[in-house]
Amino acid sequence: MREWHALTQDSKSRWEQNAEHWDDYMGDESNRFHRELIRPYTEKLLNAEQGQVILDIACGNGNFSRRLAQLGANVVAFDYSAKMVERAKNRSEHYLKQIDYRIVDATNLNQLLELGIEKYDSAVANMALMDIAEISPLIQSLHKLLKPSGFFVFSITHPCFQPPGVRKINEEEDVNGVLVSKNSIQITKYLTPEPYKAIGIKGQTIPHYMFHRPISYYTSLFFEAGFVLDAVEEPSFQKENDQQKFDWYDIPPVMIFRFRKLTC
Numbered sequence: 001m002r003e004w005h006a007l008t009q010d011s012k013s014r015w016e017q018n019a020e021h022w023d024d025y026m027g028d029e030s031n032r033f034h035r036e037l038i039r040p041y042t043e044k045l046l047n048a049e050q051g052q053v054i055l056d057i058a059c060g061n062g063n064f065s066r067r068l069a070q071l072g073a074n075v076v077a078f079d080y081s082a083k084m085v086e087r088a089k090n091r092s093e094h095y096l097k098q099i100d101y102r103i104v105d106a107t108n109l110n111q112l113l114e115l116g117i118e119k120y121d122s123a124v125a126n127m128a129l130m131d132i133a134e135i136s137p138l139i140q141s142l143h144k145l146l147k148p149s150g151f152f153v154f155s156i157t158h159p160c161f162q163p164p165g166v167r168k169i170n171e172e173e174d175v176n177g178v179l180v181s182k183n184s185i186q187i188t189k190y191l192t193p194e195p196y197k198a199i200g201i202k203g204q205t206i207p208h209y210m211f212h213r214p215i216s217y218y219t220s221l222f223f224e225a226g227f228v229l230d231a232v233e234e235p236s237f238q239k240e241n242d243q244q245k246f247d248w249y250d251i252p253p254v255m256i257f258r259f260r261k262l263t264c
């Protein structure tokens with residue numbers, strides 16, 4: 001099954017066009033979404049330690065690669081957008097001994113295998129698998145790239161609550177003279193995998209491709225490739241920190257998985 005491999009070139013060209021805006025927006029500190037949802041929970045599942053070798057897949061501007069380097073890891077980080085990798089390198093001058101940036105297409109099995117067989121203690125992909133047109137080569141290669149008992153942690157937009165066509169609804173109800181605000185989402189499809197285009201960051205040059213897959217689709221691919229699922233997180237913004245007018249704190253926008261390599 002080649003999923004949407006035919007869309008890879010178009011998808012890459014869109015990320016090349018968006019790379020500068022993406023990097024300008026994320027900067028050195030990343031956005032709140034990354035700082036409060038992705039980073040802490042990913043770090044918890046990854047448990048990076050001094051001297052470990054970690055693969056950062058679809059690294060974007062290298063925001064998490066630098067964090068891993070700060071934690072003492074040696075990182076190989078890749079993205080298929082040359083502009084994104086150039087921006088990542090520009091921001092990483094203090095870490096160049098620890099981070100080896102490469103341009104690699106995650107849909108290309110041969111390129112992936114060249115990253116080094118049984119070289120990695122763990123691998124990570126933040127907010128990227130739903131942007132990759134075909135994920136089977138990546139999952140198959142990870143079983144070979146990871147050391148025995150190595151694991152892969154990845155975050156994606158929550159497939160249940162952010163499928164294509166989701167409608168976000170805010171309603172106000174007068175309950176005995178008190179105005180109560182309620183949020184909900186309306187979804188019309190979930191099970192059918194499909195590509196669609198979306199805006200990740202306001203002002204980006206062109207919408208990028210996203211590839212919706214239900215949760216069981218992901219788990220099946222990993223189980224078939226010889227992984228077990230051993231941790232899941234569904235982080236959401238904390239109510240007390242949320243300055244937004246309407247809370248969405250009970251509907252997690254992301255899902256984070258940890259799959260561990262099984263060895264016979």
Ligand SMILES: C[S@@+](CC[C@H](N)C(=O)[O-])C[C@H]1O[C@@H](n2cnc3c(N)ncnc32)[C@H](O)[C@@H]1O
Nearest residue numbers: 015058059060079080081105106107126131132
């Ligand atoms: C939403 S960004 C996330 C970047 C970074 N991991 C972060 O959390 O900031 C998705 C990234 O996936 C990359 N990407 C998408 N498809 C890819 C592929 N086939 N191979 C390598 N990188 C890919 C894009 O270029 C982009 O940098």
